[in-house]
Amino acid sequence: MDYKYSQIQEVASKLKDPELLKTKGRAILRSPELNGLFSHLKEMDANNRAEFGKEINNLKTELTEILDNMENESIQLDPIDVTAPIDKNVASDKHPRLLNSSHGSKHPLMTELDNILDIFYRMGFTALESRQVDDDFHMFESLNFPEDHPARDDYDTFMTTTGLIAPAHTSTMQNRVLVDGKKLLDEGSPIASVLPGRVFRNEDVDARHGHTFYQVEGIYVDKGINTGHLISTFKTFLEEYYSQEMELILQPFYFPFTEPSFEFVLSCPFCQKNGCNVCSYSGWIELGGCGMIHPNVLKMAGIDSDIYTGFAWGFGVDRLVMMKHGIEDIRHFMAGKLEFLRQFS
Numbered sequence: 107m108d109y110k111y112s113q114i115q116e117v118a119s120k121l122k123d124p125e126l127l128k129t130k131g132r133a134i135l136r137s138p139e140l141n142g143l144f145s146h147l148k149e150m151d152a153n154n155r156a157e158f159g160k161e162i163n164n165l166k167t168e169l170t171e172i173l174d175n176m177e178n179e180s181i182q183l184d185p186i187d188v189t190a191p192i193d194k195n196v197a198s199d200k201h202p203r204l205l206n207s208s209h210g211s212k213h214p215l216m217t218e219l220d221n222i223l224d225i226f227y228r229m230g231f232t233a234l235e236s237r238q239v240d241d242d243f244h245m246f247e248s249l250n251f252p253e254d255h256p257a258r259d260d261y262d263t264f265m266t267t268t269g270l271i272a273p274a275h276t277s278t279m280q281n282r283v284l285v286d287g288k289k290l291l292d293e294g295s296p297i298a299s300v301l302p303g304r305v306f307r308n309e310d311v312d313a314r315h316g317h318t319f320y321q322v323e324g325i326y327v328d329k330g331i332n333t334g335h336l337i338s339t340f341k342t343f344l345e346e347y348y349s350q351e352m353e354l355i356l357q358p359f360y361f362p363f364t365e366p367s368f369e370f371v372l373s374c375p376f377c378q379k380n381g382c383n384v385c386s387y388s389g390w391i392e393l394g395g396c397g398m399i400h401p402n403v404l405k406m407a408g409i410d411s412d413i414y415t416g417f418a419w420g421f422g423v424d425r426l427v428m429m430k431h432g433i434e435d436i437r438h439f440m441a442g443k444l445e446f447l448r449q450f451s
């Protein structure tokens with residue numbers, strides 16, 4: 107009997123050898139030495155068999171624990187740098203492909219907006235971006251649209267249930283600029299601001315009309331300002347922008363916030379008035395609205411309309427850019443198509 111127990115000790119000291127455990131791993135639990143011990147069981151009586159079996163199982167448990175500990179130690183991984191753009195523990199051919207910065211470019215509308223503002227900066231204007239959500243006072247009331255006036259119908263846009271408005275024109279900024287600019291007038295300086303921004307219309311979308319587009323508004327107020335200043339300012343801008351001499355005429359129009367009001371019409375920069383598909387073979391292109399600021403709009407901002415006069419205009423940036431680059435459909439600007447955008451990169 108003792109001989110058999112000493113066999114367990116012999117097998118135990120052999121199998122617990124760290125080198126052997128490392129090379130054999132869990133196969134050691136099925137090794138012939140261990141199985142050989144079990145074969146002695148059938149030669150024993152019931153009492154000894156229970157005792158001997160318990161000893162073998164103890165050895166097996168002990169070996170399993172040693173193997174568990176060895177495995178836990180070996181699972182330790184290299185630390186991961188969570189701020190790295192790639193997982194360094196992954197093979198380099200499995201790294202995600204990062205986009206090259208040359209794949210993106212500035213949107214043509216933004217490039218041209220910068221060009222437009224640059225010209226006005228050089229003419230002495232400052233710029234203030236219009237808001238994309240505004241209120242009824244700035245959209246209508248401050249611009250001489252009384253409540254329920256039918257002229258409001260021409261500015262069909264979107265409104266939230268709480269009464270906030272997605273502005274249909276950048277003129278929403280006029281009252282703010284006039285109120286802030288009053289101190290400039292007191293100091294003897296003019297108010298000269300351009301107001302670029304995004305505007306929204308409830309529009310039947312087609313090649314010439316979008317529900318979302320950009321406008322550049324401009325206002326100029328000082329003593330003795332008249333329509334001649336308006337025409338010369340805008341003619342200077344257009345000739346600078348299109349790098350050519352242009353004819354500009356004003357057609358009578360109606361806006362509640364200017365009096366008199368006009369629509370700009372300029373000679374077609376593509377055909378020099380000979381007629382082409384850009385100008386619908388008329389030689390002329392309608393570009394936007396303008397006029398002398400209505401005395402009520404000045405009064406609403408606390409400016410004395412007997413002393414000061416001014417002009418204001420608004421034109422669509424999209425249309426100006428379409429004419430510059432010969433773009434036939436306004437919807438290209440919002441479509442996000444790379445074939446279109448890459449032409450301007």
Ligand SMILES: [Zn+2]
Nearest residue numbers: 374377382385
């Ligand atoms: Zn033309």
